[in-house]
Amino acid sequence: MTEAQAGEFDYIIVGAGAAGSVLAERLSADPETRVLLLEEGKGAGGHWASSVPGASGWLLRDPSRVYRYQVEPGARGPAERWLRGRMPGGTSAVGAMLWLRGGAADWARMAQVTGSEDWDWPEMSGALRRLEHHAFGGSELRGRGGPVSLRLAGPLRPLMQAVMTAGAESGWRQREDPNEADPEGLGPAAWTIDDKGRRVTAWTAFVRGAKDRQNLRIETGVRVDRVLVDEGRAYGIEGRRGSAQLLFRCRGEVILCAGAVITPKILMLSGIGDGMALRRAGIETRHHSPNIGRGLRDQMMLVTNWRLRHWRDSDNRAYSGGRLWVNALRYLLSGSGVMSQGGAELVGFLSSHKAAERPDIMITAAAHSHEVVPGISGLETEPGMRLTGHALRPESSGYVFADGPDPDMAPRIEANHLATERDRARAIAALRRLRELARRPALSEFVEGETVISAWAKSDDDILDLYRRYGRSAGHAVGSCAMGPDDLDPLDSRLRLRGIERLRVCDASIFPEVPAGGTLAPVMAAALRAAEFILADAAERDGEAEEDAELKATSETEDEAGEVAAEAAVAQPETPDDSPTETPADSAEAPSAPAPRPAA
Numbered sequence: 001m002t003e004a005q006a007g008e009f010d011y012i013i014v015g016a017g018a019a020g021s022v023l024a025e026r027l028s029a030d031p032e033t034r035v036l037l038l039e040e041g042k043g044a045g046g047h048w049a050s051s052v053p054g055a056s057g058w059l060l061r062d063p064s065r066v067y068r069y070q071v072e073p074g075a076r077g078p079a080e081r082w083l084r085g086r087m088p089g090g091t092s093a094v095g096a097m098l099w100l101r102g103g104a105a106d107w108a109r110m111a112q113v114t115g116s117e118d119w120d121w122p123e124m125s126g127a128l129r130r131l132e133h134h135a136f137g138g139s140e141l142r143g144r145g146g147p148v149s150l151r152l153a154g155p156l157r158p159l160m161q162a163v164m165t166a167g168a169e170s171g172w173r174q175r176e177d178p179n180e181a182d183p184e185g186l187g188p189a190a191w192t193i194d195d196k197g198r199r200v201t202a203w204t205a206f207v208r209g210a211k212d213r214q215n216l217r218i219e220t221g222v223r224v225d226r227v228l229v230d231e232g233r234a235y236g237i238e239g240r241r242g243s244a245q246l247l248f249r250c251r252g253e254v255i256l257c258a259g260a261v262i263t264p265k266i267l268m269l270s271g272i273g274d275g276m277a278l279r280r281a282g283i284e285t286r287h288h289s290p291n292i293g294r295g296l297r298d299q300m301m302l303v304t305n306w307r308l309r310h311w312r313d314s315d316n317r318a319y320s321g322g323r324l325w326v327n328a329l330r331y332l333l334s335g336s337g338v339m340s341q342g343g344a345e346l347v348g349f350l351s352s353h354k355a356a357e358r359p360d361i362m363i364t365a366a367a368h369s370h371e372v373v374p375g376i377s378g379l380e381t382e383p384g385m386r387l388t389g390h391a392l393r394p395e396s397s398g399y400v401f402a403d404g405p406d407p408d409m410a411p412r413i414e415a416n417h418l419a420t421e422r423d424r425a426r427a428i429a430a431l432r433r434l435r436e437l438a439r440r441p442a443l444s445e446f447v448e449g450e451t452v453i454s455a456w457a458k459s460d461d462d463i464l465d466l467y468r469r470y471g472r473s474a475g476h477a478v479g480s481c482a483m484g485p486d487d488l489d490p491l492d493s494r495l496r497l498r499g500i501e502r503l504r505v506c507d508a509s510i511f512p513e514v515p516a517g518g519t520l521a522p523v524m525a526a527a528l529r530a531a532e533f534i535l536a537d538a539a540e541r542d543g544e545a546e547e548d549a550e551l552k553a554t555s556e557t558e559d560e561a562g563e564v565a566a567e568a569a570v571a572q573p574e575t576p577d578d579s580p581t582e583t584p585a586d587s588a589e590a591p592s593a594p595a596p597r598p599a600a
């Protein structure tokens with residue numbers, strides 16, 4: 001039986017991840033506004049391991065903290081499981097901590113595909129700056145004083161300095177500031193890690209400081225299953241905690257922030273989606289929106305391991321035996337050392353060919369190497385480093401659909417990686433560019449060679465085969481409930497779901513293309529923008545409501561005046577001739593009053 005929860009909220013936010021956390025803080029900043037934040041993950045305090053950068057591996061192996069979605073392999077992609085954070089902070093609490101904000105050209109493209117300047121560089125670089133507390137200090141490009149502390153990888157150790165030199169030998173620009181409007185080149189990564197070595201999640205940056213607000217109610221451990229819709233308008237949500245079915249009501253807006261996989265599933269379970277796909281899943285259609293779940297685009301990456309000559313250059317032993325304890329102690333005492341680092345130390349944005357308008361490949365470098373073969377986990381047992389190639393802005397698209405009306409059923413996901421010629425060319429180029437880097441003279445005293453796992457792949461076909469076996473998702477899926485100018489795009493450019501009032505989506509699913517090398521910074525910046533849209537729309541609604549109320553009051557006054565006048569007209573014959581009749585004020589109002597009907 002469904003238990004209706006007491007109270008009605010102005011906003012219900014579903015999912016306290018990268019986007020939902022930002023929105024919860026922003027929308028509850030006005031104490032008059034009642035906000036409900038619902039999160040399936042448990043524990044409002046977060047998890048200790050999410051604040052220790054070097055402990056991500058533990059979290060990613062814990063099924064109570066991480067969703068694992070099986071993905072259908074498709075013709076060219078690997079069979080894999082997509083991981084997503086299932087805890088306050090969402091995937092920002094388990095990811096690789098790289099702050100990849102996209103350049104001016106990336107956001108200009110977003111404005112072009114969405115048909116709205118709201119998503120162009122001037123607006124988005126402003127939103128990104130407002131998020132940031134940058135170790136480099138504030139500037140026109142960098143934010144200072146924002147809730148997301150950022151620090152740069154470094155000081156670079158000799159191996160990473162040599163990678164930088166190898167980049168210069170390859171003719172790559174040396175980029176010092178990752179916030180530059182043109183990200184092309186190789187440089188130190190920016191990490192969402194504060195000056196005490198703690199990971200900054202969307203939750204710690206936004207919700208932790210706001211959670212005691214009287215007007216913000218946070219419910220963790222609640223899985224949202226459906227949006228409740230009546231006469232084309234969202235009025236609440238239905239979910240469950242354990243075996244208890246819950247219903248929460250909303251008078252303002254429902255905002256779905258459950259991520260690119262679950263948001264379309266919740267919509268479909270609510271009967272909102274492609275009519276045919278809904279019928280196949282046995283769900284009654286309430287609103288046909290054919291592109292919900294479609295248009296899923298995921299960035300693929302290929303990890304290559306390189307054998308190093310000396311143990312001193314590799315972190316592969318840092319997490320085992322006595323070194324683990326030494327490193328843990330160092331971290332606890334000073335917030336420094338290997339446990340205080342993000343997923344990669346260097347990030348490079350490059351072009352696959354000379355005519356490319358902007359970088360279409362991303363390469364990252366880290367002084368450790370994980371086992372690559374599926375089924376084997378952990379760091380390699382020999383000294384190694386990792387170079388990872390990403391083919392940016394994939395045009396191949398897949399889907400994510402609810403597979404049936406039962407919310408317990410896993411969503412059906414097809415990533416459809418490398419389906420287009422252009423994506424394949426970029427993927428091949430990414431591997432070739434990173435090999436070019438690793439074989440430069442500057443690295444010869446450090447690197448012995450590529451490990452056998454990938455070294456065999458020489459021809460283009462071999463490389464594509466390599467992707468099919470060992471390629472994997474970078475975790476940057478977008479597009480499954482995308483905004484755009486067309487009536488068939490699920491969302492308009494202010495993230496309102498077309499066809500259903502008071503329902504918005506804000507998470508990675510909204511981007512029709514992967515905006516940058518990563519999605520964390522873009523999603524958080526999008527949530528800042530969404531809060532602005534939501535508040536502006538609410539103010540407009542309030543203005544309209546006030547106008548309506550005024551109109552109603554005026555017409556009621558007028559009706560009353562009319563009735564009085566009618567009564568007066570009826571009474572007039574009995575009024576003595578010398579009694580006072582109209583006052584000047586009565587007479588001023590008289591023209592707008594309906595003419596009194598003579599009594600029958």
Ligand SMILES: Cc1cc2nc3c(=O)[nH]c(=O)nc-3n(C[C@H](O)[C@H](O)[C@H](O)COP(=O)(O)OP(=O)(O)OC[C@H]3O[C@@H](n4cnc5c(N)ncnc54)[C@H](O)[C@@H]3O)c2cc1C
Pocket residue numbers: 014015016017018019020038039040041083084085086087088089090091092094095096097098099100222223224225257258259260262266343474475476477506507508509517518519520521523
């Ligand atoms: C392993 C990994 C590493 C990554 N590293 C980086 C990186 O270094 N840099 C970068 O830019 N990007 C990175 N990303 C991508 C980035 O973290 C995500 O794109 C971003 O967090 C997406 O934000 P979101 O708000 O859409 O979803 P999420 O942050 O995943 O938040 C969704 C929230 O909704 C909750 N939820 C889900 N379903 C329900 C439900 N039914 N009811 C209630 N709550 C629900 C979840 O528990 C979660 O808290 C990484 C991704 C992965 C998988």
